[in-house]
Amino acid sequence: MTQAISISGVTKTFGAKVAVRDLDLEVPLGRTTAFLGPNGAGKTTTIRMIMSIIFPDRGRIKVLGRASAVESKDRIGYLPEERGVYRKMRVASFLEYMARLKGVPRRGLKGRVGQWLDRVALTSVARKKCQELSKGMQQKVQFVAAVIHEPDLIILDEPFSGLDPVNARLMRQLFHELRGQGRTLIFSTHVMQHAEELCDHVVMINRGRKVLDDSLAGIRERFDPRALEVEGVEGVPSRELAERLRKLPGVGSAEAASGHVRVRWSGAGSRQVMAEIVGAEAVRRVEIARPKLEDIFIDTVIREGGMDHDGADLSRLRASLQDEGGTPEGAEAVEVRRG
Amino acid sequence: MDKTLLVAWREFTSTVGTRGFFIGVVIFPLIMVVGFALVPALITNQPPPVRGRVAVIDPTGRLAGEIERGILERAAESGGPEGAIARAQQLASGVQGNGATAGQALEIAQGVVAGASAPELRVEVLPDDTDVETVKAELYATKADASRAMLAVVQLDPNALTADADGQYGAYRVYVRAKLDARIDRQVIRPAVNRAITDARQRDIGLDPERVRKLTAVVAPQAQVVTAGGERDSSGAAQILLPLGMLMLLWIASFTGGQYLLTTTIEEKSNRVMEVLLSSVSPLQLMVGKIVGQMGVGLLVLTLYGAMGVVGLVSFSLGDELSTSELGLLLAYFLIAYFLIASMMAAVGSAVSEVHEAQSLIGPIMLVVMLPMIFSTAIITNPNGTLAAVASFVPPFSPFVMVLRVGAAEPVPGWQVAGSIAVGLASVCVASWAAAKVFRIGVLMYGKPPNFWTLLRWVRMA
Structure with missing residues (x-):
């Protein structure tokens, strides 16, 4: 058995709405996969089907080699997006209960709970009732509940939402640890930095369809913008800089973006163009532009959306994001805006 | 199965372990005990104290006094100030023999009890030719002074004490004010009228009502349940x-x-x-x-x-x-x-x-x-x-x-x-x-x- 999850031809509809359409997905053991997609894309539905909480209308799902997660529930750790705790239960009792439900033997359980609480810096609240905890603390408790039985497969729906930077870092550390132990991790997120930092593989779905399923390296290769980012020194407007850069040999196009100029080369290689730029202009930074998952994400959503009726809305969204200057730009997105 | 039992155990302990459950389980029987023990003691079957007037129209001419006494005696059992007045009235009939008028004695006795406003029940014997409708109208007339309100009108049939050819006796009618406590009608007025009528009828044929009552009364025995464990009162x-x-x-x-x-x-x-x-x-x-x-x-x-x-x-x-x-x-x-x-x-x-x-x-x-x-x-x-x-x-x-x-x-x-x-x-x-x-x-x-x-x-x- 090399596949942790194997999904083929899965479709799930709720009334008239198709939540997941003809989804095929293979997740090998030991891989860390980021599961991306806009709100309502079908991520949670897919995860719930993997967990056998709901069942597909069509198609087949195998989890850890078994016909369904029902048979391997004890080997799966799950942190749902809609997560909660028993408010009146004490933290340690809650974790013991969750662990016992996952088949962890009673012997040594208290010690294990203690270790985990120590690991997430919650030892002091072990005897407190869950309702007395802050939201971030509760989330750490929920995370412990998802991994306390040392599962082979861990599925985390939005594990970072609602965490402050300190706890988010702790969570990333725990993530790296679990990865290092060779466990299979799947997590959904809207924070692209987390995906870029933590995963080997990216699966993106939109409108119930898989639109991307590739390793991080493969994606960087595939979506290489083949452009340079040039940041001028203080006091030189990007517009002016772009004007001047355009005249340099080997430069195909140069466009001002927020805070930098995006340069595409023609004919000659990137190294030569970089040398030309550094020779001609005083610049703070010249680098080969990297594809950002965020750009890929938004571009994909817009492209997909463009085929449907509400694509225009997404374009507008994209445009408004650019106006705010809060999002890095992608060449393709600019083209979409022009179109 | 194991997991089901785990869920069941948590469900049980987390419910039973709460303060709310403990209080509920203990408090509820307490309320029941209090309810069974106290509430019957608080609820009395006694008619409430009565204030106002009762009119009696007696064409037979022989019953009014008896009825008046009966009503006041029974009202006295309800224990209000008018009970004291009724006792005073008994006292009044007692002192009659000593030469004082009943009215004087009554005034003395009323003086004894009239500390405060002294609400009272009065029985008024009206003449035979009184227009019943006029008296009845008083039952719905509002009076500023509650003790002046007409509560009930008792109208006796002229043949209440004389049987007709078929041996049938006449009876009486009771008219009451709206919202009058039913117990006043049932436990005060009617028993008094009934007793006055039956006593007079018995006397008419030469019987002693007191003896008739004794002769017709039988004390009911309590049935005994007999079981292997012994005998006890049946319940x-x-x-x-x-x-x-x-x-x-x-x-x-x-x-x-x-x-x-x-x-x-x-x-x-x-x-x-x-x-x-x-x-x-x-x-x-x-x-x-x-x-x-x-x-x-x-x-x-x-x-x-x-x-x-x-x-x-x-x-x-x-x-x-x-x-x-x-x-x-x-x-x-x-x-x-x-x-x-x-x-x-x-x-x-x-x-x-x-x-x-x-x-x-x-x-x-x-x-x-x-x-x-x-x-x-x-x-x-x-x-x-x-x-x-x-x-x-x-x-x-x-x-x-x-x-x-x-x-x-x-x-x-x-x-x-x-x-x-x-x-x-x-x-x-x-x-x-x-x-x-x-x-x-x-x-x-x-x-x-x-x-x-x-x-x-x-x-x-x-």
């Missing part, structure tokens, strides 16, 4: 209270568990702990575990209160009113009633997101299950009647009706007991099957609370 009350007590017990036990099941299910949903649970256990395991856990809670309540009831019966040496087989049947019907209610509660609890949303779905269920309570008197007095027999086989009523019948004095035919249990088991199977279907879909549904038809649709869905 008709026990025969009514026992089935009612068993019904109450069944009710409280099954609804305590059911109510907790509803709230914990809704809580798990609104806390969003549901999905975490469902990643460890199947919806069926969860539902069965919760139902079993709350069954433990119901059983605990049943045992606690049942034991208290048995101790109570034994301490009144009425232990023989209850047999082991009745207790066994009570347990059996508890299980049937509980599983029926629990199935409905689990289904409703899983389908809604907030407690208040459950009310509209639970309301009809409660109404249906309340019906046996409403018909309990009819069933106890006629435990093998058609109503009782038929209701014993109608699922939601069956356990409640059967408990009443089993507790009642008349034995229930064995086939009906067996039949009702069979119907009960079958209905439990259907209800829990339907509940499991609703539960599976409901637990992850949020948003608009479903109505009854939506639930039915979920049951029909695969």
